[in-house]
Amino acid sequence: MLEAQNICFRYRAKSPVLDSVDLAVHPGEIIGLTGPSGAGKSTLGRILAGHYQPASGRILVDGIFHPPGFNPVQYLHQSPVFAVDPRWTIGRIISEAWQPDETLRQAFGVSPAWFDRYPHEISGGELQRVALLRAFAPQTRYLIADEISAQLDPLTQAQIWSVLLKQAESRRLGVLVISHDMPLLRRVAQRIVTI
Amino acid sequence: MVELEQRHSLEPLVLPRMGNRIWTLAAALSGIVLILLIPVASALMGQAGIAPDFAARLLPPDWAHWFGTDQMGHDLLARTIKGLRTSLLVGLLASCCSVLIATVLALVATAGGRWADALVSLLVDATIGLPHLVLLILICFALGGGPVAVTVAVALTHWPRLTRILRAEVLQIRQADYVVSARHFGKSWVAITFTHILPQILPQMLVGLVLMFPHAILHEASLTFLGFGLDPTRPAIGVMLSDSMRYLTAGKWWLGLFPGLCLLLLVLSFDAVGNGVRLILNPRTSQT
Numbered sequence: 098m099l100e101a102q103n104i105c106f107r108y109r110a111k112s113p114v115l116d117s118v119d120l121a122v123h124p125g126e127i128i129g130l131t132g133p134s135g136a137g138k139s140t141l142g143r144i145l146a147g148h149y150q151p152a153s154g155r156i157l158v159d160g161i162f163h164p165p166g167f168n169p170v171q172y173l174h175q176s177p178v179f180a181v182d183p184r185w186t187i188g189r190i191i192s193e194a195w196q197p198d199e200t201l202r203q204a205f206g207v208s209p210a211w212f213d214r215y216p217h218e219i220s221g222g223e224l225q226r227v228a229l230l231r232a233f234a235p236q237t238r239y240l241i242a243d244e245i246s247a248q249l250d251p252l253t254q255a256q257i258w259s260v261l262l263k264q265a266e267s268r269r270l271g272v273l274v275i276s277h278d279m280p281l282l283r284r285v286a287q288r289i290v291t292i
Numbered sequence: 293m294v295e296l297e298q299r300h301s302l303e304p305l306v307l308p309r310m311g312n313r314i315w316t317l318a319a320a321l322s323g324i325v326l327i328l329l330i331p332v333a334s335a336l337m338g339q340a341g342i343a344p345d346f347a348a349r350l351l352p353p354d355w356a357h358w359f360g361t362d363q364m365g366h367d368l369l370a371r372t373i374k375g376l377r378t379s380l381l382v383g384l385l386a387s388c389c390s391v392l393i394a395t396v397l398a399l400v401a402t403a404g405g406r407w408a409d410a411l412v413s414l415l416v417d418a419t420i421g422l423p424h425l426v427l428l429i430l431i432c433f434a435l436g437g438g439p440v441a442v443t444v445a446v447a448l449t450h451w452p453r454l455t456r457i458l459r460a461e462v463l464q465i466r467q468a469d470y471v472v473s474a475r476h477f478g479k480s481w482v483a484i485t486f487t488h489i490l491p492q493i494l495p496q497m498l499v500g501l502v503l504m505f506p507h508a509i510l511h512e513a514s515l516t517f518l519g520f521g522l523d524p525t526r527p528a529i530g531v532m533l534s535d536s537m538r539y540l541t542a543g544k545w546w547l548g549l550f551p552g553l554c555l556l557l558l559v560l561s562f563d564a565v566g567n568g569v570r571l572i573l574n575p576r577t578s579q580t
Binding site for chain 2: 146147148165166167168170171172174179180181182183184193194215217234
């Protein structure tokens with residue numbers, strides 16, 4: 098279980114962004130997180146993924162603190178362009194996390210023809226699929242999907258969500274879906290939390 | 293309709309990217325050839341330009357002496373090439389060392405925590421705060437002059453500006469999402485430095501090297517001019533330029549013009565090579 102216990106976070110000394118927030122994501126559970134802009138959705142997502150240290154409170158991943166090494170809580174960015182090194186080829190980008198097998202690569206619709214291309218040489222939807230495949234390493238147990246489909250056209254959105262949901266279910270991953278898009282959340286999430 | 297026609301007539305003016313790329317690479321290639329020509333020509337010339345010939349003092353350029361002769365009767369073309377070879381060696385060695393120092397300090401400042409950052413900032417401020425030439429003279433004097441002393445002095449004084457630039461650059465890259473991702477894939481900072489950070493700052497290092505090179509040569513020249521640098525009897529661009537000052541008012545224009553132009557050409561060659569390498573290293577421009 099991925100647990101946020103009594104999380105407080107502030108960017109500046111005054112106004113805290115998050116104040117005593119509790120949240121739990123069970124394995125195999127898909128939770129939607131929504132709320133107005135600036136409410137701290139992404140901040141909470143990044144704290145859960147261990148990118149930020151909360152001012153107080155703690156994050157427990159299956160009962161322990163974030164372990165060093167490969168992080169079992171992987172964070173997926175809204176724009177994958179920033180999440181990949183612009184000077185690396187797609188093949189190298191994926192293998193930085195792990196070596197996916199053929200079936201999973203095909204399930205995500207990642208073509209081997211992209212492997213010797215650079216990120217700017219494939220489209221945004223293709224790059225988001227690459228980022229998804231990269232995050233689906235065997236050690237991954239939770240995913241934080243922060244507006245991952247907001248920049249994509251409806252068809253690509255549908256493809257990405259169907260493959261993500263199917264893979265998450267078969268691997269029993271816990272997924273936190275952060276989005277403004279209520280219809281999307283109602284469709285994919287089992288439970289919706291408003292911050 | 294009028295708009296379309298206007299656009300059409302403007303089209304030939306816009307250079308296609310392909311042409312730009314070929315030009316840059318051609319310039320880089322000719323730069324490499326010119327730079328390589330210096331040591332080759334200097335080796336082929338043997339002793340020419342070293343021995344004085346007092347029968348041929350201060351001759352203006354003609355077919356026997358393309359660049360003219362100086363006050364000792366040395367052939368200026370031979371002396372310029374030999375001088376450029378010395379400058380090339382000193383300048384290149386000193387700038388490479390400087391870039392290396394700047395890179396290491398930038399990495400230490402960004403990776404070593406607040407104290408390391410404060411220490412590096414202090415070093416940078418202290419070195420920039422001192423007048424450049426004073427520090428150069430001090431180091432050169434302490435080491436007893438000569439090519440090695442000049443190289444060390446130039447290498448130890450030219451890193452602060454680049455250190456600042458690289459430090460800012462590395463700080464930015466360390467915050468980049470792909471570096472954060474790499475951290476959460478379990479990569480160590482050492483691995484990230486070599487696979488993400490260094491390749492990313494390589495263009496800045498190259499530009500720094502290219503920009504530092506003329507500085508290094510000119511400071512070598514000024515050290516020699518002031519008498520703390522190279523042996524004035526040996527050919528060096530700095531010695532030749534300082535000699536030419538004395539004869540400039542007497543109308544001996546060729547003493548300074550040709551060595552100066554050759555130095556400029558060498559610096560431009562370096563710039564062209566730097567641009568070409570940058571073009572090839574960036575995946576966005578290397579293919580198209």
